[in-house]
Amino acid sequence: MTVTLKPTDADTKIAECITKNISFSVIAGAGSGKTTSLVEALKGIQKSYGKELRKNGQRVVCITYTNRAVGVISSRLGFDDIFFVSTLHGFLWAEIARFQDAIREALRDAIIPQYMEKARAKDNGGTSQTAQKARKDLERLTAELAVLNEQKPPVFYEETVISDYSKCVLNHDDVIDVAAYMIMRKPLLRKGLGFKYPYIFVDEAQDTFPQVVEALNAVCAGEGLPVVGYFGDPMQQIYDKRAGDFAGPEGSEKIPKEENFRSSTTVIDLLNNFRTDLKQVPGGKNADIEGSVSITVVQAPDPAGPRKTYTAEQLDEVTAKFEEAVKLWGWTDDTPVKHLFLARQMIARRLGFVTLHRLFTGDYSSSRSQSDYEDGTHYLLKPFVDGIFQLVDASRNSDAKKLIETLRRISPAFDDTGMNKDKTLKQMLEEASKHATALAEKWEVNTVKEILEYCSASALYPMSERLSNQLARVPRDAYDAGDEDHQREKGDWLADDFFKLKADELEKYIDFLDENSPFSTQHGSKGEQYDNVLVMIDDIEAAWNNYSFSKVFTPNVAGDPTERQKELTQKLAYVCFSRAEVNLRILFFSRDAAAAGKELIDQCLFREDQVSYL
Numbered sequence: 001m002t003v004t005l006k007p008t009d010a011d012t013k014i015a016e017c018i019t020k021n022i023s024f025s026v027i028a029g030a031g032s033g034k035t036t037s038l039v040e041a042l043k044g045i046q047k048s049y050g051k052e053l054r055k056n057g058q059r060v061v062c063i064t065y066t067n068r069a070v071g072v073i074s075s076r077l078g079f080d081d082i083f084f085v086s087t088l089h090g091f092l093w094a095e096i097a098r099f100q101d102a103i104r105e106a107l108r109d110a111i112i113p114q115y116m117e118k119a120r121a122k123d124n125g126g127t128s129q130t131a132q133k134a135r136k137d138l139e140r141l142t143a144e145l146a147v148l149n150e151q152k153p154p155v156f157y158e159e160t161v162i163s164d165y166s167k168c169v170l171n172h173d174d175v176i177d178v179a180a181y182m183i184m185r186k187p188l189l190r191k192g193l194g195f196k197y198p199y200i201f202v203d204e205a206q207d208t209f210p211q212v213v214e215a216l217n218a219v220c221a222g223e224g225l226p227v228v229g230y231f232g233d234p235m236q237q238i239y240d241k242r243a244g245d246f247a248g249p250e251g252s253e254k255i256p257k258e259e260n261f262r263s264s265t266t267v268i269d270l271l272n273n274f275r276t277d278l279k280q281v282p283g284g285k286n287a288d289i290e291g292s293v294s295i296t297v298v299q300a301p302d303p304a305g306p307r308k309t310y311t312a313e314q315l316d317e318v319t320a321k322f323e324e325a326v327k328l329w330g331w332t333d334d335t336p337v338k339h340l341f342l343a344r345q346m347i348a349r350r351l352g353f354v355t356l357h358r359l360f361t362g363d364y365s366s367s368r369s370q371s372d373y374e375d376g377t378h379y380l381l382k383p384f385v386d387g388i389f390q391l392v393d394a395s396r397n398s399d400a401k402k403l404i405e406t407l408r409r410i411s412p413a414f415d416d417t418g419m420n421k422d423k424t425l426k427q428m429l430e431e432a433s434k435h436a437t438a439l440a441e442k443w444e445v446n447t448v449k450e451i452l453e454y455c456s457a458s459a460l461y462p463m464s465e466r467l468s469n470q471l472a473r474v475p476r477d478a479y480d481a482g483d484e485d486h487q488r489e490k491g492d493w494l495a496d497d498f499f500k501l502k503a504d505e506l507e508k509y510i511d512f513l514d515e516n517s518p519f520s521t522q523h524g525s526k527g528e529q530y531d532n533v534l535v536m537i538d539d540i541e542a543a544w545n546n547y548s549f550s551k552v553f554t555p556n557v558a559g560d561p562t563e564r565q566k567e568l569t570q571k572l573a574y575v576c577f578s579r580a581e582v583n584l585r586i587l588f589f590s591r592d593a594a595a596a597g598k599e600l601i602d603q604c605l606f607r608e609d610q611v612s613y614l
């Protein structure tokens with residue numbers, strides 16, 4: 001669908017800045033068209049300066065937050081290679097990777113010593129867990145630093161949360177720190193970057209790291225090119241340690257945008273109640289759409305499980321209330337609704353992959369395993385996400401085309417040089433269908449391990465060495481959390497438990513990953529928009545200390561939030577409420593529903609006619 005864009009004052013000001021080579025930051029609320037303005041400004045550069053840039057071998061950088069956003073923006077720019085559209089990590093690593101000596105220097109002189117300093121500060125010489133862990137960290141870092149100094153293999157970056165300096169592996173955070181350090185200290189690097197990239201744009205700038213903003217500002221300091229343009233909203237900064245309030249280099253312009261082009265007038269009114277720094281007005285056709293907002297306050301059960309959690313029966317009670325509310329709103333199956341939940345476990349429970357979720361967030365998991373589970377790249381899950389489930393699905397739907405396509409993509413036996421290469425197409429199809437039928441049968445009754453073994457034996461999927469080793473080994477004995485070796489090798493126990501699972505949960509998990517379900521986490525909905533949005537708020541079920549919607553919305557009923565809870569919760573609420581284009585429904589569980597509803601009205605967050613009870 002093509003949208004007719006209304007010219008805005010902000011777009012005119014951005015164009016002026018570009019003509020005059022002045023850096024700028026566009027700071028505006030949700031749905032104000034920041035990404036749209038960014039894309040239009042880039043197209044303007046392409047039109048006016050494209051030829052010259054190409055001639056000089058220069059490119060325009062556009063940094064954005066997720067790979068998905070990279071895809072969307074690249075496509076809106078017609079995949080023109082004058083643009084280098086990238087995630088922040090991708091861009092920074094591409095620019096610094098070849099300066100290996102400087103990377104080592106940054107690690108040796110700044111990054112590792114900073115971590116060591118932090119560990120020292122946490123060690124009070126006592127026997128508390130924190131002090132003991134700090135001593136261990138310090139020991140490990142000292143050893144890693146020594147190895148890094150001695151050895152010279154190239155330092156590389158892995159998309160992980162754990163770094164290992166002795167193996168020269170940098171993690172996510174290090175790439176940011178090392179790059180920012182290098183850019184700040186190496187004038188030649190700054191000059192080179194500035195020449196290669198005369199225009200550097202950053203979308204979702206509130207989620208960029210402050211040290212990166214500082215570094216890009218240093219690249220673009222002074223008059224003339226290069227210039228940097230930031231686009232963002234401090235109120236939508238929902239990740240830790242990010243720039244939040246970002247600003248361009250000295251002399252740069254601040255460009256506001258008052259419009260909201262996304263939401264109906266009622267949703268915009270609600271958003272305005274939630275922030276005092278900004279009053280938005282409908283910017284386009286949405287001015288004619290009234291839409292609706294309604295919050296249903298539900299009496300939450302008194303949590304009777306361990307550590308103030310719900311028992312299984314109470315969880316069922318909560319789910320039943322949820323379903324009742326959906327029915328009362330008339331949002332049954334045929335209304336397309338996006339459901340936003342605070343915590344992934346709430347979705348896992350509703351979609352039926354809670355055992356898998358517990359496994360990858362439990363004792364045998366690490367933060368790396370958890371993040372790999374969250375994006376579907378964990379080595380245990382990848383074969384299923386990549387193709388094994390597609391084979392099952394193709395077999396169930398007798399979809400021969402999908403079957404062959406999937407096999408060609410994933411199977412060593414079916415690629416052009418594989419063991420079936422001399423077979424006729426008919427023979428290939430027969431072979432494929434035989435395997436897929438067998439797999440689909442196994443999917444219903446066998447364990448994950450048996451399915452993987454079948455795929456491996458019939459060369460349907462090339463098992464990684466790591467996975468093959470795990471499959472071949474005998475299961476580990478009982479886990480002892482106090483044993484350091486066990487702790488280090490806990491991934492073995494994770495694999496053992498995973499292998500024992502049945503495949504039904506995997507199917508539901510894959511559906512969720514593929515966005516085939518109407519469920520999303522509130523964090524995951526960032527940057528998206530949907531006609532109808534349902535936000536489920538239950539602090540007890542979410543079991544998350546960083547957020548407390550009941551304390552922030554209804555402090556008289558639930559008590560005061562901490563400053564941090566207040567900031568994080570307000571921002572997350574703003575992000576998810578502002579995804580709604582037409583109608584917004586909120587289900588809010590409270591320990592005292594009647595008083596909470598009244599407080600929401602008294603605080604002028606919601607109108608009386610928007611609040612109901614269940």
Ligand SMILES: Nc1ncnc2c1ncn2[C@@H]1O[C@H](COP(=O)(O)OP(=O)(O)OP(=O)(O)O)[C@@H](O)[C@H]1O
Nearest residue numbers: 003005006030031032033034035036261262284527
């Ligand atoms: N100038 C415009 N005229 C008409 N529609 C617009 C204009 N700018 C943006 N829109 C529409 O408004 C919606 C929101 O735009 P966009 O996603 O660019 O906003 P945003 O400020 O980046 O959003 P957020 O920060 O909330 O994720 C989109 O549907 C977009 O097509």
